[in-house]
Amino acid sequence: MNINNLKKEDFWRAIILYGLNQATYKIALGHSLMRFSQQGKTKVTMSELAEDFFEMYLKRVEKEKPQSFNEKRRSVMERIIDLYKLGKINRSTAVEQVEKNAFRNVISSFHTVYNQAVPVQFYQRDKDGLILTDHLFEVFSSQNHSILKEELDARWDLLEAAFEMRRNNSQLVNDIRRMYLVNGYKRTDITKNRPVLNGYQNNVCFYCGEVMNGDDVHVDHVIPRQLIHHDEVWNLVMSHGFCNEQKSDSLPSAIYIEKLIKRNEHFVESNHPIKEKLVAQLGNTPKKRRDYVLKVYNDAKIVLGYTWDGIRGYHPETDPFYRTYVRYLNKVD
Ligand SMILES: [Zn+2]
Structure with a gap:
């Protein structure tokens, strides 16, 4: 079986579904990539990405669902949202902190499913942000688009439920x-x-x-x-x-x-x-x-x-x- 016979959206699904997630960052980045590709953007700055993360996590944290496996420590995104909601920092400082502190791991590890790099890259990193690749546009122009979105939501819900269960117990x-x-x-x-x-x-x-x-x-x-x-x-x-x-x-x-x-x-x-x-x-x-x-x-x-x-x-x-x-x-x- 040749790797060329594999569909690009399947590599996407491998990233979203196969990984053992310690936090929800990969799923959040998946959502952002999907959204940006649908807006036809080919390039995204880190501050645009930070805005998008901030909005997403604001909604998620509102429901008081935990965002990481570690029950003793809140994730970087949760801590930034906490400070914002307590009125300790304003929105633009919060977004700046997201840009500075929240991305380091997820940007570099998104395409890794355990120790294997997936052979299809959905973005490339450059000095100001991310260049979205044709592979990404191909995946999200496919007819499976709504299924992929549903999978992202379901995965996020699942992780939150699992983290919550661990805490309650x-x-x-x-x-x-x-x-x-x-x-x-x-x-x-x-x-x-x-x-x-x-x-x-x-x-x-x-x-x-x-x-x-x-x-x-x-x-x-x-x-x-x-x-x-x-x-x-x-x-x-x-x-x-x-x-x-x-x-x-x-x-x-x-x-x-x-x-x-x-x-x-x-x-x-x-x-x-x-x-x-x-x-x-x-x-x-x-x-x-x-x-x-x-x-x-x-x-x-x-x-x-x-x-x-x-x-x-x-x-x-x-x-x-x-x-x-x-x-x-x-x-x-
Ligand atoms: Zn096997």
């Missing part, structure tokens, strides 16, 4: 963390599970469903290790390095948990040598095993806040772009 989060920590922290060699796992997966990635070849195959904790602090086999799968990095330390959606439960039951039913281990770890009936996994998953959801592919209807395994992109990155034809 902060005592509960601490309790759950402590409970899992009691079980200790023992790192084992998880690669020894490869033959067992691969016997089931047959060289197909757990997350995207594409064939895995070569060296870049990872053993991954479906429910992140940072929460459960163990390497028990019921929670391990094999995936592409890329898919694993996309997922990073976030939680996959419930679809993958169902898939994991089914995979474990397959091992038990087929009297596989690891059956005994699974029964000891999860329970001696299918219901007990299922309930156990779901309980850990729900605890993880509370602690980690949001799921990897939390956007409506988005699911890497059935998303043709994601699959093509993975194939491209893994150089499989």
Whole structure:
């Protein structure tokens, strides 16, 4: 599969949907780019961008929705809006501060989806601002335009809801963390599970469903290790390095948990040598095993806040772009 077969709007969606966001900046920049391209602007100064950010965040913060994952600290944009609303700074000072302090990371990292630079650039940086590229105009003149806008809004809402949930649950989060920590922290060699796992997966990635070849195959904790602090086999799968990095330390959606439960039951039913281990770890009936996994998953959801592919209807395994992109990155034809 050639990279040229991928549509530009799919690269846009990769940026907006695939990233694990610690704050809402990427989505805000997406909105600004969309708006400027629709006004036919080819060049945007940093102060125009700052105006646009200020207006957007003023509305968002009005609803008192948190804008960052870190529950102890307000983001740069939130702090500027706070000062403005308290009457400590006027509008033009606020906009100046946005220009000076809010953009540093987002402008340089917008086109990076984890460690990979997306091969289509929607703007270029120059000394006074951003030059919008033809790729951007192409994406937003397409018929999908209203879908892309809806995706941006949905993603922003989703992030706010996730950040809020994390805040509201902060005592509960601490309790759950402590409970899992009691079980200790023992790192084992998880690669020894490869033959067992691969016997089931047959060289197909757990997350995207594409064939895995070569060296870049990872053993991954479906429910992140940072929460459960163990390497028990019921929670391990094999995936592409890329898919694993996309997922990073976030939680996959419930679809993958169902898939994991089914995979474990397959091992038990087929009297596989690891059956005994699974029964000891999860329970001696299918219901007990299922309930156990779901309980850990729900605890993880509370602690980690949001799921990897939390956007409506988005699911890497059935998303043709994601699959093509993975194939491209893994150089499989
Ligand atoms: Zn994959």
